[in-house]
Amino acid sequence: MIGKILGDRYEIIERIGGGGMALVYKAKCRLLNRYVAIKVLRTEFTNDDEFINKFKRESQAAASLCHPNIVNIYDVGVEDNIHYIVMEYVKGKTLKQLIREKGKLSYEETLDIATQITEAINHAHKNHIVHRDIKPHNILITDDGRVKVTDFGIARAATSTTVTNTSNVIGSVHYFSPEQARGGYTDEKSDIYSLGIVMYEMITGRVPYQGESPISIALKHIQEDIIPPREIDKSIPKSIEKIILKCVEKNQSLRYESAGEVLKDLQKAKSSSDGDFVEFKNLDDSPTRVMPAIKDEKIDKKKQSSRKNKKSEKKEKGKKSNYITAIAIVLAFLITSGLAVGFIVVKDYLFTEEVVMPQIVGMHEDKAREKIESLGLEFKVKGRRYDDTYKEGVVISQSEEPGYKVVVGYPIEVYVSKGPKTVEVPNLTNKYYSDVEIVLNNAGLKMGEVVFENSEIPTDIVIEQNPKPNQKVPEGTKVDIVVSEGPEISYIIMPKLIGLDIEKAKKEIISKGFSIGEIKYEYNDEFDKNVVVWQSYPAGTEIEENTSIDLIVSNGTQISNDEEDQNGQDNVNTDNDSTNTTESENGDKEKNEEENKETALHINIPLPQNKDEVEVKIYKIQDGIKELIYSKVHETKEEWIAVTVSGKGKAKFAIYFDGELYKEKEISF
Known part of the structure; x- marks a missing residue:
């Protein structure tokens, strides 16, 4: 993708990130001459027409959002089956990276970041857009501390497509609301639950639920209460704990009614860390009601008539009972025999055999096929793609996770590696060091080790490289270079x-x-x-x-x-x-001294302002003789210097700044 131009205006420069849904690249917009971020959907989602249509609709809706805490969406497009969205380029790091670096955040940092996230969510909710995937990975922190929430369009579009695909929810399941884990109805309060989990991780340094699989973590969201933050760290103020606990209520109706309410409590927490202002709701069970008996006149009449005929019926019932008993015995025998025969016939349909899914990623395609088919499963190659990790012919992904039970005959879809994508190494020798990285990026390669050596070649010129020019190497290979430092x-x-x-x-x-x-x-x-x-x-x-x-x-x-x-x-x-x-000689001497006497003048010289200091040298050139008459280093904040020069007749003075000729001045004395 490096070097590719999308939409005749976005030039891909470098890859800067990626996730389960898409890869993120830094690009330059040629039309507006600015940097943007381009999110390119992974190929496995581009064949799902329903998802693509939903993705387009939701991305266009998210593009209508305009808020300082939301990453702006500039454009949505498709080219050569590459589906992409163009977004604001944010220079900084994700909240997940920040938490990993610091371990956990301070109370003040947590409140500040949570407030900005909530303002973004509140703005989106007012525009009838629910994110559905609030997590630290989707929250960017700029170098100056501003919070930017991203992926509004792609998260909403991805919900219905990826929520059941366990391979794509590993990062999100830690922040799922119970209703999302159940596959139930999600609304604005689902974002509030996820916000509470994010705040929990910021203030404690860990997520509330851990498990061996995404399913086990999802079940904990549904069934288990979180450990209150103050039980992990007593120094955590009560106010932030109560805000978190109200956000993560299992029952949607017990959470905050809106992100606006969360915002108000966060503002109060800034001025009162241990304030008791968070109000929790209670669900009162409906009282048991005694329902009056329902009388029906028709039923009463039937009861009266039945009593009149009761005596006559008893006589007839005695006669029939013997026949009914005999018939019941015969029917019971027939039914029992039929069930036994039927069980034998349909038992294979009622009870399906299950097998444990093995690990086949990393195995060669032939061995993986043999392994899968020996278990009675179907081996299906969904596609082949370049991969930097696995050699050609090796399985790089499987549709079912190892350890899961699957029904015999179930199709197992895999992707097989085509090996690393190879590119041709460009010739870097005799190029300026400052140009090398751009050339390598355009070729799909990276800068490797840089060594500086003395050489007769001018300074900053590349004199050696490894790998050599025109070699075929895997995409992303690092190229080492040797750069000249000039003569020793x-x-x-x-x-x-x-x-x-x-x-x-x-x-x-x-x-x-x-x-x-x-x-x-x-x-x-x-x-x-x-x-x-x-x-x-x-x-x-x-x-x-x-x-x-x-x-x-x-x-x-x-x-x-x-x-x-x-x-x-x-x-x-x-x-x-x-x-x-003596007087005659003295007169001649004075005359000669007068003739040879030199006149002194001042030269005003402006100093260059593009550097902190400069070495000034002045040469006097007269009668073919070049003589250095001034040499001194000056700080350029002096702006001007006055230099006294002397001579007789006509002389030329050459002024040099740091060894480079600035000006020649001819003076008549």
Whole structure:
């Protein structure tokens, strides 16, 4: 079904559930561009015309319901003998799953969920729709805690068809009302009984009745009272116990009159956990009445006339009695003889032989046939279908449960496996990892183990798969893949460069596998000229190979203005010629410094807002030389940064965000 398009608009994406009646798939509506849930009826029900017609009518009726606690039905259709209903897609879990996860629910959780279920049931009852299969499996809990009741149409349609099929009521029989178990009349109060059982399971963590078979559980609904919740757990408040006990009364007339009444008591229970507000009904037996004797004048007259003739009749009776006695003896003999002969003739018709149904699921068809026919039963193959569990030719279902007694000659219907459905494995190599799951779903396969390995292939590209492309494998097989992480990254311990001569530091950087980054010269009183005074990464840290290492190098001790003036005065006082020469040289030096002086400007750079932080690098490109002048990581919440650049003439500046070129800017100084 995966990948199939129903009604020219619903594309099946994946299977998300299933039960005795149908399988549930997640699909995408191409027309409205939204996800929906599609419930597809199992094939064994699609051949029952009466059920299909009822299913259509009830689903259409349920589609008229509109309530926040009811799963909306959008569409009903049939295509290629596939009968389906399109419903609201609810992301969450069933109430049954929630109970299994938590063991049992708290008083507050039980009240909240029960209230929402009751509101859904009350809305349906007001629209003359009875669910008939209220159970935790049909109640969905969304991620934000909203309750959604589903299967209104399918549950009502299924009642008459599946209630007698024990293989299909295993999940529902725990929640059946007594009248449903008897096959009697069901109405709104049947939903109230099932609601009470659901509340019982929520607050205690278990269903009230257990048994070896659906029939034994159904009989307990009819004959046995439930154990009160407070006998299981004393901490359960009295109010919720009384509400449950009133919902699950055996007699329909003793239950709540409507879901609306249940709702009122649930609201009271929220504010008064031990309140005594639940009113129970009593059935008074009708008093015995003494009926007066019925007199009839005609009867009295007959009695009077009979008394008059009594004497004459006695005489005649004496004569006839001898003849009657003789005739009675002869007739008794004839009747006794006839019964004896008749018993011998018809005993085979009066007493039918029964045999115990064996387990034949899992047996090969031939052996199962031999087993069934040896017991005097009829072996009938109802159909063959694909199955992931059983090999081809093996029985996968039987119409009668093992251990049940069946009459000799009774037909036993079975389904036989065609083996797993096989599909062709698509070629996943060279595809992006993010696309793989979609490709597998469309092919009817699942994602298996994912391993990431370093490779020369670009990052996130599939480089291997198992099973290999074009192989035939069972539908649903998991496909393992290997995904490239890109080339392997080596990390190197950063050496200590501070204190080294700049040339030695450069050689050390290159020999370790790093690259030389920005080198700045600053005056420094502690280090001699051309000695490294700062490095961009501390010594001893692990740094990625080929990382650029920035340095600050000492430019020696800065000479003060007083010292310069003193030196100049000494020169003046020493010799005029030398003074003139010095002044001339100083003038030329100042002129050269003026010509070589660089102008400083500010560049305002907007930071990208699609990430939390970004590494900003700026390169100065002039006279064919590319020089890194800025490198720093900024948080993007700064929005803008101002960077000072300097130069003379025309220079181009290239700005990079995380290694990608953002913009080139040409500046005239």
